[in-house]
Amino acid sequence: MATTTTESVTTADRRRRGGAAARLQAGKDGRTGARRKSRVDPLFLAFLLPTLVLFTLAITLPAVMGIVLSFTNSVGFGEFRFTGLTNYIAVFSDPAILQAYLFTLGFSLVTVIVVNAVAFLLAIALTSKIRGKIALRAVFVLPMVISGIVIAYVFSFLFANSLPALATTLGFAPLEQSILANPDLAWIAIVVVTAWQAIPSTLLIYIAGVLSIPGEVYEAAALDGASSWRQLVSITAPLTAGYILINLVIGFKNFLNSYDIIVGLTDGGPGTSTTSVAMSIFKGFNGGDYAYQMANATIFFVIAVVIAVIQLRATRGKAAL
Numbered sequence: 001m002a003t004t005t006t007e008s009v010t011t012a013d014r015r016r017r018g019g020a021a022a023r024l025q026a027g028k029d030g031r032t033g034a035r036r037k038s039r040v041d042p043l044f045l046a047f048l049l050p051t052l053v054l055f056t057l058a059i060t061l062p063a064v065m066g067i068v069l070s071f072t073n074s075v076g077f078g079e080f081r082f083t084g085l086t087n088y089i090a091v092f093s094d095p096a097i098l099q100a101y102l103f104t105l106g107f108s109l110v111t112v113i114v115v116n117a118v119a120f121l122l123a124i125a126l127t128s129k130i131r132g133k134i135a136l137r138a139v140f141v142l143p144m145v146i147s148g149i150v151i152a153y154v155f156s157f158l159f160a161n162s163l164p165a166l167a168t169t170l171g172f173a174p175l176e177q178s179i180l181a182n183p184d185l186a187w188i189a190i191v192v193v194t195a196w197q198a199i200p201s202t203l204l205i206y207i208a209g210v211l212s213i214p215g216e217v218y219e220a221a222a223l224d225g226a227s228s229w230r231q232l233v234s235i236t237a238p239l240t241a242g243y244i245l246i247n248l249v250i251g252f253k254n255f256l257n258s259y260d261i262i263v264g265l266t267d268g269g270p271g272t273s274t275t276s277v278a279m280s281i282f283k284g285f286n287g288g289d290y291a292y293q294m295a296n297a298t299i300f301f302v303i304a305v306v307i308a309v310i311q312l313r314a315t316r317g318k319a320a321l
Contacts, residue, residue: 071085107276115198189266190261205243257278
């Protein structure tokens with residue numbers, strides 16, 4: 001009896017030791033495999049290196065140099081001396097710059113709302129059961145491939161000639177004069193033209209989002225008696241929230257940098273009522289205020305980053321693709 005008990009204990013002890021050794025070996029193999037997987041493929045680095053070099057030379061280095069020169073009196077070439085925060089203090093006290101910021105932020109906010117509202121509704125329509133929806137998608141995407149300055153000149157002619165002529169014929173006095181010459185209405189024309197060009201790219205993202213929703217979800221909602229409006233509010237909008245977030249962030253960022261359409265329509269006028277921050281920066285470069293406008297550009301960059309971070313934090317966890 002004692003011998004049998006001793007042999008059982010010995011066998012059990014061997015099994016425990018064998019199990020521990022197996023686990024230890026598995027742990028070593030797992031760590032070795034993790035180290036193998038963590039190694040970066042040299043081919044990946046070979047393709048990445050040229051991109052990093054070009055990005056550094058074309059983007060990072062000029063940006064750093066610009067920030068440094070914003071603390072000087074440089075005119076873009078030749079000698080310069082450091083002036084500290086003089087340029088930044090001047091920017092914050094310049095009424096023209098403050099007006100440009102107010103216009104840019106207001107224009108961007110209104111345009112991003114218009115673009116996303118129209119594009120979302122068009123995406124719903126172009127993914128529904130209608131005839132010729134593929135052809136209609138192609139038609140709606142066309143403005144995206146046309147140059148912004150070309151679009152601006154075409155609409156400038158329409159706003160300056162065709163629209164006033166039509167308003168005169170209909171007896172609609174407010175539009176008998178070109179709205180581009182009206183300081184209070186010129187921004188509306190810029191919003192319309194910018195939205196006309198920006199809607200297609202936003203529309204494509206929304207179409208992808210709507211098509212990613214399983215059809216069974218809508219079928220189940222229809223069986224439960226949900227109306228089209230209810231399906232839109234309770235199914236389509238929540239399930240495309242991630243796409244909405246992408247369009248809001250990207251759209252607002254792009255509209256902050258609007259330049260060519262504004263130049264083609266109003267060139268910042270009448271007066272300075274439609275001068276954007278980007279326009280004031282470029283005009284300053286040509287006017288010899290290089291360091292001053294670099295300070296303006298640095299402030300604008302910081303504001304854009306802060307707005308993007310606020311947008312992402314405010315929607316974090318609420319919109320996941």
